[in-house]
Amino acid sequence: MKVQDERPVPLAEVKGILKRKEKEYSQDSKEMLYEQRRALEHSTQFARLSAKDTADLSKQLKELSLSLPQESIVKIVDLLPADVDDVRAIFAKERFKYSEEDIKQITELVAKYR
Numbered sequence: 001m002k003v004q005d006e007r008p009v010p011l012a013e014v015k016g017i018l019k020r021k022e023k024e025y026s027q028d029s030k031e032m033l034y035e036q037r038r039a040l041e042h043s044t045q046f047a048r049l050s051a052k053d054t055a056d057l058s059k060q061l062k063e064l065s066l067s068l069p070q071e072s073i074v075k076i077v078d079l080l081p082a083d084v085d086d087v088r089a090i091f092a093k094e095r096f097k098y099s100e101e102d103i104k105q106i107t108e109l110v111a112k113y114r
Contacts, residue, residue: 008074012054015043048080049113057113064109066102080110 009017018032018040025032032040049057054077061073068076072090081087087103098106 008071010049010054010058010074010077011043011047012049012051012077014039015047016051018043047078049077053113057109060109061106064102064105066098066105076106076110080114081107082110082114083107 018036021036022032022040047054057077058073061068061076072094075090076087079086079090081090084100084103084107087098087106091098091103
């Protein structure tokens with residue numbers, strides 16, 4: 001098995017990847033691994049946006065002048081924070097503190113997708 005690049009991905013993307021794997025396995029008369037089935041169940045249950053909306057929101061977050069790390073973008077897309085405190089919780093471990101205006105930009109952008 002070839003090791004691929006590791007990167008954080010939103011749940012909607014995980015769901016898409018595992019759905020494709022599920023189809024591949026069913027065509028080959030194989031079963032998904034236990035961990036894959038559990039991850040698919042989890043992503044199906046908790047992914048709040050479609051893959052298209054996830055990609056759109058991720059792109060818009062990247063375009064902000066905030067230089068958000070990919071890990072933070074994925075958390076924002078998956079959690080869809082409702083208010084300033086929720087966004088602050090996502091950035092709690094960051095060394096750099098975002099301004100009130102920066103956080104407000106994020107909440108306004110996310111509100112379009114809630």
